[in-house]
Amino acid sequence: MRLAIPVAAGALLLTGCSSDDGGSTIKIAYQGPLSGQNVGLGENMERGVQLAINEANASGDYDFELEYFAADDQGSETEATTAAQSAIDDPDVVAVVGPAFSGPTEVSAPLYGQAGLAAVTPSATNPTLTEQDFGTFLRAVPNDNAQGSAMAEFLAGQDGVDSVMVIDDVTPYGEGLAEVAVAGLTEAGIDVEHDSVPAETVDYSNAARTVVESGVDALVYAGYYEALGPFATRLQEAGFDGIGISGDGSKDEELINLAGDAAEGWYLTCPCTDAAEEEGLADFAERYEEEFGLAPGTYSAEAYDITNMIIAQIAELGGAPSREELYNALAGVEYQGLTKTFTFDENGEFANDAVFFYRVEEGVISYLGGTDEVTG
Template sequence: MRLAIPVAASTLLLTGCGGGGGDGSIKIGFQGPLSGDNVGLGENMERGIQLAIQEANASGEYDFELEYFPADDGGVEGQANTAAQLAIDDTSVVAVIGPAFSGPANVAAPLYGEAGLTAISSSATDPTLTQQEFPTFLRAVPNDNAQGAAMAEFLSTQEGVESVMVIDDVTAYGEGLAGVAESSLRDAGLNVQRESVPDDTVDYGSAARTVVDSGVDAVIYAGYYADLGPFATRLDEAGYDGIGISGDGSNDSEFVNLAGDAAEGWYLTCPCTDANENAATEEFAQRYQEEYDVAPGTYSAESYDVANMIIEQIAELGGDPSREELYEALAGAEYEGLTKTFSFDDTGEFENEAIYFYQVEGGEIGYLGETSEVAGS
């Protein structure tokens, strides 16, 4: 296993035509929700990236210094252009991890492409992102074709589940995941109803009553934890007693904080493993806990891996790559991270489809395992 953990104090002055912008540093950016309703997911990723950079700068292995560059888009499309432009305008930024969410990624990826700046997302899962030929976009996570299919595989093996309601939050992420889940459920022979409930809905009471009145055996919510929290609460109040399942956008402890007892029993899927439960990430989890006084969360370890992948390629390119050189190196690289092997096809799509299941039990999100280990149980 190669652990790309560079880097020490800089002795190399970098030029404007390379990655340093003339100030002696190389910056790795992160675009994601560092404010707003779903800030918890952004903080998970940010901390993983920052830890990789800190460890690199402390290792003494290379003659360049790394800096972290935050580009906060609040997790919303309306702030995506501004956030991306901040990173683009700083010539020391040689690559950006993100955008974290699919909606902002769809908006910002063309800008990054025009600038020749890599946007490598560790979490944006809308399948269409790699179908639009964005020049420098790479996805370092399985897309929702895998996640939606995993939800369907799981529900189709649960005793007594014959009908499912799929609800999206009218975002690019939610609609994409819901569409795949709906299609996969129908292919599995289940009866499916489809509804849309916009994110930031003030009162989820009506939506909850729609679910209960439908008599479905399970509900899939394709959206983020900030909205699933109040929705799950209303479902519980309305007397819903079927299976509840949501995706990676809800896989955060804040969901439990928002929903309280109503979160109990909900299943959550993610193309991310639990860094606290796997031997390969055990030492990372300890260092993360020591640094931030909190356990790694959703996509913390994956973002750490992606940051180290970038660092490795910077080093292999001599410590002063242009944005275009670094993109070409990353697009063709194969990197053995802590969480998985990272490589991309010619569209920038990630070449791995593993999906993992979690469940809320006793007020905590517990790790269950990969889909094949959970389906039928």
């Protein structure tokens, strides 16, 4: 039974600690990279979570107080157990937004399942995550089957693209995205070469030469901006003049800081919309910038929506739900957020598959629109 969740001793009944006004304090955790490499992506989501909590507390609409709990996994599998356990061990944490990355999710999600603690990711997109029966894992974003297919559809529609190299960074995220991209490109009749370059690579010169000497017309990089930055620089130095495209792991302004003009012209896909460009998100973007002094980033709005969805279910359950009660409510929810309608299938998979395209133009990541708009 999907709802027969093993629950760690002492974790089932959760009423929250008392706050100064006589109500209860309830904590919502965020697990992601808050230090180390790729911290920019983690902080984007963290701020979305914090804004939702701050606004809920200030609204006066609830008879409970919310508190943010940080679980920093540095985007690393090796830190994921410690991060997850920190949230599990705090009895006032009722739900987790995250984990943010696919690798840490594979480590953390089983622990959350054993504790009966809902983990709702805004950004972990490896397709296999919802196939592993973690127990309390929900994915609130289209997986890489959608993103890899969108990349393949886009490249197949470009004039002069007959051959493509796909390079992954040997992480669960990169390998999953690469696998789908290779399959989609092959199905479209494009010649595909697939290679792997570990994310810890210090010098990308050899990898860049391999791409250029292959003579491919386009390159798909399945990995994170921390590695794509120096890789793009070496590709420019090696004379690569084909189309470059990467996924949501590279969609961060730090890519431009790392690569400079070598990032120019690169396409980026993301199952996340641009809060600064979408008319319906203008008010959110304004409040976010007022709160933090900068514009929303990748998955900021999605993390904000997920946190508000959790808050709404806490209130619906009377303000003091057990972890199990809250997970069950979230698993069966239909919640209209700013970015999308959130609902999950029996495996915890998100029901929507919308993917959006971006391009680095004049040193800025510019929003191009949804897959249908871009591929025409």
